[in-house]
Amino acid sequence: MxxxxxxxxxxxxxxxxxxxxxxxxxxxxxxxxxxxxxxxxxxxxxxxxxxxxxxxTKEDIFGAVARAAVASHLEAIESTAEASDGPFAELAPMLLSRAAGMMSGGRVPAMARMVISESRNFPDLARIWHDDVVAGVIRTVAGIIARAQARGEVAPGDPRLHAFSLMGPMVMATLFREVFGEVGTDPPDLQALAGQHARTALNGLLTSPAEADAADGRRTK
Structure with a gap:
């Protein structure tokens, strides 16, 4: 045919x-x-x-592509968080590994590259990408962090800003790969970065055992 x-x-x-x-x-x-x-x-x-x-319109198609690019990953993150009874120290590496998988290939990097290169001439691309992709990911991760804070596992602070701190290096590494990956650079391995960053970030995000016990005591009063 x-x-x-x-x-x-x-x-x-x-x-x-x-x-x-x-x-x-x-x-x-x-x-x-x-x-x-x-x-x-x-x-x-x-x-x-x-x-x-x-x-x-072409913008409508772009929005559908953007939603499809992250739908399964976002659903997996949400279902993992809802089903997990483990502490945030175990959940955070899982979240970062899922983010590495989402950003390593397929639709997401290609879409992100297009948004970066063409959003100045087509501002709606940035708006759609934010509303249909970025906002959903940050909202989901911030919600997970907020629940961990309520359990006394994560240090005080704006959960949304904590989410940016946690996910930011993954986004930066993806942009590095997309911008410099074809000019002979050594692009970072996203799964390796996810594992290392999880260990580093948790040192700053997690409360100490004493702080966690104190928070638990306040909740049970």
């Missing part, structure tokens, strides 16, 4: 996912500005008219 021929036999409910996959490929190859809806429709194997049944 020719590439530009619509694949009419596919199930209708599968098409949004196929459009998202096609859009990611086109965005990664051409950037947001140069990507055309015709290109995305052709790559997805549908007509441009069929594309409009699911998405009205």
């Amino acid at each position: 020719p590439d530009d021929e619509p694949k009419w036999r596919r199930r209708k409910e599968a098409r949004p996912g196929e459009i998202i996959d096609a859009a990611l490929e086109v965005f990664a190859e051409k950037g947001f500005a140069a990507a055309k809806l015709d290109d995305i429709a052709r790559r997805a194997g549908i007509s441009k008219g069929a594309l409009y049944l699911y998405f009205e």
Whole structure:
């Protein structure tokens, strides 16, 4: 079947996912500005008219790609936090390892690179990336930290700022890989960074046993 021929036999409910996959490929190859809806429709194997049944604008498609890029990872972080009965000292390395997996390949680095390069000309890209990706991750991690603070495990302070402190090096390393990875540099191993940073960050975030006991005593009074 020719590439530009619509694949009419596919199930209708599968098409949004196929459009998202096609859009990611086109965005990664051409950037947001140069990507055309015709290109995305052709790559997805549908007509441009069929594309409009699911998405009205290129920005709408970008938002769907952004949400899809982190949805499974964010759900895994949330479910891990909810299911874990262990202390924050055990949960934090798991969170950072999950972040390393999310940022090591696939959609997230490609999308982040595009946002950085094109958000000046397309401010909506930064807004969508923030609202649909960054804010959700920070909110989830801040909530985990706040619950650990309530148990007396994490030092006082703004949970959101603690979340930035915890996740910041992973973001920085990802940007380093995306910006300098093709110019002969030695990009950091994100999983190795996650393990080392977990040990370093926990030295500053965790309360001492005495502080934890005092916090527990205040909660039970």
